[in-house]
Amino acid sequence: MRIQLAYTTPAVSPARATQLRPEIESFHVEYCAVLDANDIERWPDFFSADATYRITSRENASLDMPVGLVYCEGRDMIVDRALAVAHSQMFAPRHMLHVLGIPRVLEEDGATIRAQTPFILMQTLIEGPSTIHLCGVYHDVFVRQEDRLLIARREVVYDTQILDTALAYPV
Amino acid sequence: MYQSQAAIGITNSQKNPPLEECVWPADALNNIPDWVYTSQANYDREIERIFRADTWNFVALEAEIPNPGDYKRGYVGSTAVVVARAEDNTIAVFENRCAHRGAEFCRANQGNTKEFVCPYHQWSYDLKGNLQGVPFKRGINKVGGMPPDFKNSDHSTRQLRVTTRNGVIFATYSDKTPPLEEYLTKEIVDEFDVAFPGKKLKILGYCRNELPCNWKMYHENLKDPYHATLLHSFLVVFGLLVPGIKSIVFADKEHGRHGFMASSKPDQIYATVAENDKAEMRSFSDNLRLKDERFLDFVREFESPWSANMMTVWPNLIVQRQMNTLGVRQIIPNGPNSMVMQWTMFGYEDDTPEMTRHRLRQGNLMGPSGFLGLEDNEALKFVQEGLRQSSTDNNVLKLDSGYVGTTRNLISEACIRSLYEHYRSVMDIRVAERAA
Incomplete structure (x- = not known):
């Protein structure tokens, strides 16, 4: 599960990266739209059955520490997380807004694509200012199933050293 | 340090009383007054009477600094400290403040080093926080520099007492804090x-x-x-x-x-x-x-x-x-x-x-x-x-x-x-x- 934080040259040609980028962007757009609509129960639909999902700090990633704020092995755990957030957890109402940078295509191997995309996650609490809640990079492995991409592995690596209070929704 | 509530975080002055007005209600066991959570004066006294008094404060786990030269930044109360393992394998905890002009000299969360050097004027400290070197201590061509009676040993970082139990490291400011086991009960x-x-x-x-x-x-x-x-x-x-x-x-x-x-x-x-x-x-x-x-x-x-x-x-x-x-x-x-x-x-x-x-x-x-x-x-x-x-x-x-x-x-x-x-x-x- 080692995360590559240092710069490495992509293993995919610039021309091929340009072809794949819109496909990844289409994926991100819908993924973020679901989360920004607080429609958390649709969130697991973006993952393959054996997908892993983890949110961790850059500090942990650079020390090769395995812990996650959210740590899911398999879509079943991802579904459990979605249900718990939707139906069992108490937190103040809020709106989240994901603002993504340009996806960087690193590698293509058959139906598998490895990419990185920077994000800023804004949070707006009721009666609160809009704040930058997290910023970081998605380290993704996508797998193409039929005509769509699914996440096989997403590592959300955030730079934010001190998180404000809590992270209620997935990123 | 960090404050997420900067935009709306105002406390009514009535909730921020001076110490002489910090009086607990008569039915003390069954009530807690709000100023316990909101008074700056009361908070300042907590730092003095709790965190810098006869208490053992957790600072780190030994597994975080297993080898000589390993260090990590930490806190005792709200005060930044360095937790380091010296060459003789002992653990030292000292304030992350240069004895010269107060700079917080250790900036990395953790790492391994032979010494700590303040980036401002390059005063250097060993792994126990003792002052080692002062550049141009005797001036240039004997002009300027520290007075003749300046001793490095008088200008170390503030060093805390340290104890450990089964891999957990605690520090205290006080000479009177009892042994950890007695303190814990x-x-x-x-x-x-x-x-x-x-x-x-x-x-x-x-x-x-x-x-x-x-x-x-x-x-x-x-x-x-x-x-x-x-x-x-x-x-x-x-x-x-x-x-x-x-x-x-x-x-x-x-x-x-x-x-x-x-x-x-x-x-x-x-x-x-x-x-x-x-x-x-x-x-x-x-x-x-x-x-x-x-x-x-x-x-x-x-x-x-x-x-x-x-x-x-x-x-x-x-x-x-x-x-x-x-x-x-x-x-x-x-x-x-x-x-x-x-x-x-x-x-x-x-x-x-x-x-x-x-x-x-x-x-x-x-x-x-x-x-x-x-x-x-x-x-x-x-x-x-x-x-x-x-x-x-x-x-x-x-x-x-x-x-x-x-x-x-x-x-x-x-x-x-x-x-x-x-x-x-x-x-x-x-x-x-x-x-x-």
Whole structure:
């Protein structure tokens, strides 16, 4: 599960990266739209059955520490997380807004694509200012199933050293 | 340090009284006045009388600095310190402040070094915080420089006393703090040794968050079993803590300041809750079921009657053991209205890879996104927001009224009472006289 934080040259040609980028962007757009609509129960639909999902700090990633704020092995755990957030957890109402940078295509191997995309996650609490809640990079492995991409592995690596209070929704 | 509430974080001056107005209500055991959480003057006195007085403050785990030269940044109270392992394998804790002009010289969270050099004027310190070198100490061509009587040994960093137990490092400012075991008291040491039996620890990672609440609220929260079944519907629904299971809320017998909240989960995964208890718990739902039940597996790895034990060691440490997820949380006070929580998750060096993954999966319960952790953070924030601006100024502490300290009853505030009895005595707080 080692995360590559240092710069490495992509293993995919610039021309091929340009072809794949819109496909990844289409994926991100819908993924973020679901989360920004607080429609958390649709969130697991973006993952393959054996997908892993983890949110961790850059500090942990650079020390090769395995812990996650959210740590899911398999879509079943991802579904459990979605249900718990939707139906069992108490937190103040809020709106989240994901603002993504340009996806960087690193590698293509058959139906598998490895990419990185920077994000800023804004949070707006009721009666609160809009704040930058997290910023970081998605380290993704996508797998193409039929005509769509699914996440096989997403590592959300955030730079934010001190998180404000809590992270209620997935990123 | 960090303040998420900068935009709206104003406290009414009435809630920020000077010390002479900080008087506890006459019925002291059953009430907590708001200024305990909001007064800057009271907070300043806490730093002096608690964090810099006769207390052992958690600073790090030995597994974080296993080799000579290893160091990490830490805090005692809100004061930045460096925790380092010297060449002779001893552990030193000293203030992260250059003796010259006050710069916080150690900037990396952790690393390995032979010495610390202040970047401003390059004064250098050894791994115990002793001043080693001062550039141009004798000036240039004997002009300028330090006076002849300047001795390096008079200008070291402020060094703290250090003690360890089974891989956990504590520091104190005071010469009078008793040995750690005496400070903790016997029952606390016994429970402490369950998670820290002397086996080598394996650090699994960190996280840090700011809670816009007073630091004492976190202690109270772990001496308040009442909230556990009401706020944490996840705990109840999945049978980790249900009304009527075997549990204890313990306060140390000597001071009532340390404590633990422990419970023993029944073997079945999902809870059976009596109909009349259900009616009392609005957040309870019978319909939630997990798709991946590995999450709730409990590997019985400890000699302990408790499947979960959340321990508070006054003034700044929480030892978390919830089934197989283990961690320490350090409370870093950050003014009366804010605290930073630093979480360090761990397992043991002899864990199998599958056991490590199990701990990581179960870690979803805790932390700023944890099924339980999230809710405490949110609730404590609501409390601080509620009391900063309100016209009333009192908190009611009447559950299990008349009892102070250890209880086997979940609907009790007896351990919060014992904590504040101790607090009033070390803080020398006046209690109002009862009206005749």
